[in-house]
Amino acid sequence: MATDAGTEVPRFPAGFLWGVSTSAHQIEGAAGEREPSVWDVFTAGPGRVRDGSTAAVACDHYHRYPEDVALLAGLGVDAYRFSISWPRVNSPGGLDFYDRLVDEVCAAGVRPVPTLFHWDLPASLDWLERDTAHRFADYAALVAERLGDRIGTWITLNEPAEHTLLGHAIGAHAPGKRLLFDALPVAHHQLLAHGLAVRALRAAGATDIGIANSHGPTWPASAAPADVAAADFHDALLNRLFADPVLLGAYPEGMAELMPGDAGADLEVIAGPVDFYGVNYYAPSLVGAPGDGGSEYGGLALPAELPFSVRRIEGRPVTDFGWPVVPEGLTELLAGFRARYGDRLPPVVITENGCSYDGVDDQERIGYLDAHIRALHRAIEAGADVRGYFVWTLMDNFEWAEGYARRFGLVHVDHGTQERTPKASYHWYRELLRAQR
Numbered sequence: 001m002a003t004d005a006g007t008e009v010p011r012f013p014a015g016f017l018w019g020v021s022t023s024a025h026q027i028e029g030a031a032g033e034r035e036p037s038v039w040d041v042f043t044a045g046p047g048r049v050r051d052g053s054t055a056a057v058a059c060d061h062y063h064r065y066p067e068d069v070a071l072l073a074g075l076g077v078d079a080y081r082f083s084i085s086w087p088r089v090n091s092p093g094g095l096d097f098y099d100r101l102v103d104e105v106c107a108a109g110v111r112p113v114p115t116l117f118h119w120d121l122p123a124s125l126d127w128l129e130r131d132t133a134h135r136f137a138d139y140a141a142l143v144a145e146r147l148g149d150r151i152g153t154w155i156t157l158n159e160p161a162e163h164t165l166l167g168h169a170i171g172a173h174a175p176g177k178r179l180l181f182d183a184l185p186v187a188h189h190q191l192l193a194h195g196l197a198v199r200a201l202r203a204a205g206a207t208d209i210g211i212a213n214s215h216g217p218t219w220p221a222s223a224a225p226a227d228v229a230a231a232d233f234h235d236a237l238l239n240r241l242f243a244d245p246v247l248l249g250a251y252p253e254g255m256a257e258l259m260p261g262d263a264g265a266d267l268e269v270i271a272g273p274v275d276f277y278g279v280n281y282y283a284p285s286l287v288g289a290p291g292d293g294g295s296e297y298g299g300l301a302l303p304a305e306l307p308f309s310v311r312r313i314e315g316r317p318v319t320d321f322g323w324p325v326v327p328e329g330l331t332e333l334l335a336g337f338r339a340r341y342g343d344r345l346p347p348v349v350i351t352e353n354g355c356s357y358d359g360v361d362d363q364e365r366i367g368y369l370d371a372h373i374r375a376l377h378r379a380i381e382a383g384a385d386v387r388g389y390f391v392w393t394l395m396d397n398f399e400w401a402e403g404y405a406r407r408f409g410l411v412h413v414d415h416g417t418q419e420r421t422p423k424a425s426y427h428w429y430r431e432l433l434r435a436q437r
Contacts, residue, residue, distance in 0.1 A: 009370065009432055010377045017111075017388030018433050019079035020072070020410065021352050023118035023158065024088065025055050026397040030062035034088035037120040038167075039400075042174030051403035058398045060418050062097065067420065069104045071394065071411055075426060076433045079111040081351060081390050083118035083158065086139055090122055095146045102150050114147070115155040115212060116140055116197060117190075119163050119174070119400075126175075127168070127186040130262070137196035144204035153208040155278060155351065156197045160190040161214055161242045165297065172300045172401055180305060185260045191245050195269035202272075212278030212351040213242045217332045221288030221311050230308035231287040238285070245270045247277065247341045276387065278351035279337075281372075284329040286311045298323065300401070319368070321356040321406055327371035334379040334386065347387045350376060354392030356399070356406040365410075365425040373432070391429060395420060 025039050031054075043054040061068055072080050082101070088094035098114075105112045117136065125132045140156070166173035168183035177183065194211050201209050218235035221227045233254075240252040249271035251259060285297075287308050295302040295309035299322050302310060316324040330353070337345055355368045369391065380386050396409035404415050410426040413419070 008435060009373055012377060012436055013380070015387075016436070017078050017349065018436065019077045019081055019111075019113065019388065019390040020075065020394040021081040021390045021392050022061075022394050022397065023083040023115070023120075024085035025058070025083075025118065025120040026393075026399070027059040027061040027068075027395065028085060028088070029056060029058040029060045031056040033062065034085060034091040034094060036123040037085070037087045038123050038174040039120055041123050042176050045176070048176065049401055049403045050405050053398070053403035055398040057415075059395060059413050059415075064418065065101050066104055068395070069101075069108050069110075071420060071422065071426075072105070072110050073108040074422075075394075075410070075430050077110060079113050079153070079388070079390070080105055080394075081113040081115065081155070083115040083120075084143055085120055086117060086136075087120060087122045089139060089143060095143070098143070098147060102147055106150055111153065112151050113153045113155065114143075114151060115158050116143065117156065117193070118158040119167070121175075127163075127189050130185075130189055130192070130260075133189045133193035133196055136193035137200045140197040141200040141204060144201050144206060148204050148206060152206075154201050154206050154210075156194040156201075156209065156211050157190055158212045158351075159214045159280060160187060160194075161238050162298075163190065165238070166300065166401075170297075170300070170303055178303075180303065181258060184258050187241060188259045188263050188266070191242070191270045192266045194246065195266070195272050198272045198274065199269070208275045210274050210276040210278050210346075210349065210351075211246060212280055213246075214280040214282070214352075215239050215243070215333055215337075216281060217284040217329050217336065219284055219286050219313075221286055224289075226289035227287070230289045234285060234287040234308045234310070243277075243337075243341070246274065247271070247344045274346055276347045276349050277345060278349050279333070280352035280392070281330045281333060281350060282353070282355075283324050283326050284313065284332075286313045319355040319364075320358055321402075323355070325355070325368055325371070327368075327375040330372055330375045331379045331382070334376075334384040335382060338384060345385075347385045349388040349390070350386065351390050352392040353389065354408050356408050358407055360412050360421055360423045362423045362425045365423070366428045369425065369429065 102112050164187045168177045168186045171178035220231035236252045313324040357364045393408045395411040396407040396413040399406040412421040
């Protein structure tokens with residue numbers, strides 16, 4: 001990969017927030033000390049995870065969190081974005097664990113930034129049911145009451161687009177439903193849950209609240225009208241469907257009629273003001289009309305019934321996951337957000353950006369992060385109001401349907417012994433942060 005990694009990264013604005021992200025189900029383990037989630041049920045089925053593994057132990061973060069917080073402190077990040085497990089909070093002693101974790105993070109001089117939902121829905125609940133949104137608001141209020149004295153920044157949901165598409169439309173993730181467009185109530189109920197949670201957090205005194213959505217530019221495969229129309233529909237379904245209701249108070253044209261009948265009345269709640277908008281960026285999508293060729297999303301095959309096909313972007317380096325490396329897509333995405341949402345767009349935080357590569361001397365990851373951080377700096381120079389950047393992820397973990405086959409971490413984890421080994425990218429990021437200060 002061509003990179004400027006040998007030259008100093010340009011200086012970011014004063015107060016820019018540097019961090020790393022993780023999620024509860026992917027690292028905590030201690031599955032027997034919480035109620036089951038939809039992911040526990042899903043991974044118990046044969047053939048659903050590439051290596052047949054589960055997250056029952058994962059990185060054993062539940063028992064080893066002091067060691068992991070020490071890694072955060074050694075890295076020198078400003079903030080740690082983690083997620084709180086709803087199934088764990090529902091279990092005896094669950095909030096006690098997050099009390100201890102938050103105290104440890106604060107003692108290390110790092111800002112705790114919790115995400116309230118990162119795909120691990122309690123197995124007793126279902127996003128197809130509207131009531132789940134109200135249950136989520138109750139859960140948000142409970143967590144805020146316990147932890148709000150030490151937490152200033154909150155994220156409601158992580159990537160509702162992926163949870164809808166992969167978990168409910170094509171069945172590749174938990175809960176493993178294959179509903180295609182009948183999954184759209186899941187999108188709406190998650191967005192309603194976000195809006196209700198914002199209200200609950202505000203009532204508890206929170207003043208810095210956002211959502212983390214995955215976004216990437218959609219590129220038409222050609223100028224042919226059928227490809228352009230397919231790309232526009234894909235963009236509406238994966239990008240605008242999850243941003244427009246929050247930022248504009250409306251579903252994109254052509255989408256409102258696909259939502260549940262009560263959707264319109266909920267938009268006022270969904271569009272309650274947020275203080276920042278989280279963007280998870282990995283790559284653009286090259287999209288054309290349905291055809292005879294394969295269609296995939298993040299390495300997962302897409303059903304032929306969809307009115308678009310996602311093609312491979314040729315001529316680009318790829319990560320070990322097969323994802324294309326397109327740092328300028330981040331610059332393009334942020335410019336597009338400014339153009340579409342204007343004054344309705346609050347400050348942006350890049351809540352995830354990262355890549356899967358094997359090895360402890362992970363020079364490819366260094367090149368990837370260097371290129372994307374420079375692309376982000378160019379976007380800021382062009383006028384984008386971006387206040388922070390979080391690397392995905394602190395340590396190798398349970399990568400959902402890929403099991404332990406993909407390694408996104410700055411820290412290598414031996415999943416047999418749980419030994420942590422900082423990689424070359426950990427040391428590189430630490431030096432970048434020192435230079436920025």
